[in-house]
Amino acid sequence: MKRSLLFLVLGTAITFASCTKKEAIIDPVPPVVPPVVVPVTAVEVSGDIATSTTWTADKIYTLKGFVYVTNGATLTIEAGTIVKGDKASKGTLIVTRGAKLTAIGTVDKPIVFTSSFAAGTRSSGDWGGIILLGKAPVNQGDNVPIEGGLDAKGDAAKYIQYGGTDVNDNSGTLKYIRIEYAGIPFSPDNEINGLTLGGVGAGTTLDFIQVTRSGDDSFEWFGGTVNAKHLLAIGGLDDDFDTDFGFSGKVQFGIGQRYPSIADNSGSNAFESDNDGSGSDKLPQTAAVFSNMTLMGPAQGPAIPANISANFQHAAQLRRNSAESILNSVFVGFIEGVYIDDSKVTTVGSTSTNYTAGRLVFQNNLIYGSNRKGNEVKGDNAVQKAIFETTLRATNTFDAASFGLTLITDPYKYGSDFASPGTPNFAPVATSPAASGALFTNAKVTDAFFDKVTYRGAIGTTDWTIGWTNFNPQVMPYTTPGAVK
Numbered sequence: 267m268k269r270s271l272l273f274l275v276l277g278t279a280i281t282f283a284s285c286t287k288k289e290a291i292i293d294p295v296p297p298v299v300p301p302v303v304v305p306v307t308a309v310e311v312s313g314d315i316a317t318s319t320t321w322t323a324d325k326i327y328t329l330k331g332f333v334y335v336t337n338g339a340t341l342t343i344e345a346g347t348i349v350k351g352d353k354a355s356k357g358t359l360i361v362t363r364g365a366k367l368t369a370i371g372t373v374d375k376p377i378v379f380t381s382s383f384a385a386g387t388r389s390s391g392d393w394g395g396i397i398l399l400g401k402a403p404v405n406q407g408d409n410v411p412i413e414g415g416l417d418a419k420g421d422a423a424k425y426i427q428y429g430g431t432d433v434n435d436n437s438g439t440l441k442y443i444r445i446e447y448a449g450i451p452f453s454p455d456n457e458i459n460g461l462t463l464g465g466v467g468a469g470t471t472l473d474f475i476q477v478t479r480s481g482d483d484s485f486e487w488f489g490g491t492v493n494a495k496h497l498l499a500i501g502g503l504d505d506d507f508d509t510d511f512g513f514s515g516k517v518q519f520g521i522g523q524r525y526p527s528i529a530d531n532s533g534s535n536a537f538e539s540d541n542d543g544s545g546s547d548k549l550p551q552t553a554a555v556f557s558n559m560t561l562m563g564p565a566q567g568p569a570i571p572a573n574i575s576a577n578f579q580h581a582a583q584l585r586r587n588s589a590e591s592i593l594n595s596v597f598v599g600f601i602e603g604v605y606i607d608d609s610k611v612t613t614v615g616s617t618s619t620n621y622t623a624g625r626l627v628f629q630n631n632l633i634y635g636s637n638r639k640g641n642e643v644k645g646d647n648a649v650q651k652a653i654f655e656t657t658l659r660a661t662n663t664f665d666a667a668s669f670g671l672t673l674i675t676d677p678y679k680y681g682s683d684f685a686s687p688g689t690p691n692f693a694p695v696a697t698s699p700a701a702s703g704a705l706f707t708n709a710k711v712t713d714a715f716f717d718k719v720t721y722r723g724a725i726g727t728t729d730w731t732i733g734w735t736n737f738n739p740q741v742m743p744y745t746t747p748g749a750v751k
Contacts, residue, residue, distance in 0.1 A: 323347045323748045329357030335365040342368045346375035346748045350382040351393020358394025362425045371442030373733040378750045381447035388447045391481030395448035395458040398437045401430030402467035404489030405512035405548040414458040428464035433491045435467025442474045446739045449481025457482035466492040487513035504530040505538040512550035516715050518557045519724045525684045526564040529577035536561035537582040545586035545610035553589040555710045560723040562677045563600035580605045589620040591627035594704040596723035598634045598670045603642040629661045637666035673700045681738030693725045
């Protein structure tokens with residue numbers, strides 16, 4: 267019995283040892299680990315884009331130097347894409363005649379063109395901007411070089427020329443896009459704007475575009491026939507909406523918001539308009555039509571804060587034989603009001619003549635709090651001023667003692683670039699004259715392009731700025747592709 271038990275114990279021990287040893291020498295097959303793929307998210311772009319190209323939202327693109335879309339190519343930019351401009355090389359995007367830019371964002375995924383600097387360190391003029399050049403008529407000829415200091419020379423000079431005879435020329439589509447911290451200066455009075463439009467034709471679509479902190483004008487048109495809707499000019503240095511060289515397009519629903527301390531040495535206005543620099547009678551004449559614009563000047567009330575720049579000028583300066591028209595709009599808090607300016611005239615015509623003849627229409631607008639220099643209505647001499655005092659006051663509403671909060675819900679929020687951070691609300695006060703009173707009986711605005719709304723200014727009961735705009739881009743990281751909100 268003891269012997270049997272011994273064998274049983276030994277057998278069990280051997281069996282246990284064998285199992286343990288067998289398990290100890292097992293070498294399991296390691297799992298298959300795929301190689302790490304690091305996505306390419308940063309792309310530098312330089313030189314010419316001569317074949318049709320698409321930029322995608324899973325990458326961040328940086329413009330190095332002057333980037334030209336040429337040779338009839340189309341640059342397509344996906345919704346939600348971030349494009350940065352390099353300051354050292356004056357990064358700028360130029361779409362030449364015959365080429366197209368198709369940049370169609372959405373409310374949820376706008377396309378953003380911005381500074382290459384980190385959040386908290388950005389400033390106006392950090393990069394060039396966007397320049398569209400087309401084949402529509404310009405009163406300076408068919409091959410006009412665009413301003414801004416572009417470097418195309420020799421055979422490449424054609425890259426910076428604009429103008430032609432095609433009123434319906436198509437330079438592409440820009441929709442739901444933001445342009446931030448553009449307008450790099452090359453020399454005094456020689457800067458690129460946020461969005462520059464040279465001879466751009468009516469086949470082009472411009473809708474829902476915000477320009478923030480431009481180092482020159484927010485929007486400038488040099489001739490052309492393109493129409494536009496839903497534009498914002500926020501905190502620009504020079505003018506909000508500048509028209510020259512025979513621009514004859516139509517614009518409806520626009521907002522201009524000035525930062526009190528930021529204005530240009532050349533004098534900053536909400537509107538500035540010339541036929542050309544000498545006030546000539548060259549055709550086509552600058553005859554753009556704007557309706558339903560809301561322009562917020564630097565002054566929030568009757569007191570004059572020390573931080574308001576001395577370089578601010580007019581709500582609208584229409585000069586040098588311009589025949590631009592503005593209707594159904596709201597102007598608040600400018601240093602001076604409406605200036606029909608004949609300081610540069612020809613023997614053939616003048617801005618005041620355009621006004622008295624009905625070619626220039628300034629009608630059914632609200633001009634509030636814009637009389638700090640006694641120039642709510644301004645002319646070049648006492649006779650002109652007296653005429654304008656009678657006629658402009660008969661067809662518009664002036665109130666020197668009332669300011670923004672009388673008409674607009676909450677217009678004085680500026681983001682972290684200035685005091686009073688936050689998101690402004692440009693909707694009209696429900697009981698104010700801005701909430702009603704729009705008229706579309708004048709021939710300038712009977713065209714089907716103009717939505718026949720009831721309110722004056724840019725916004726009624728539906729706020730079209732919600733969702734895609736950003737009034738505080740200084741804090742945006744812009745380091746992750748597609749992270750535009």
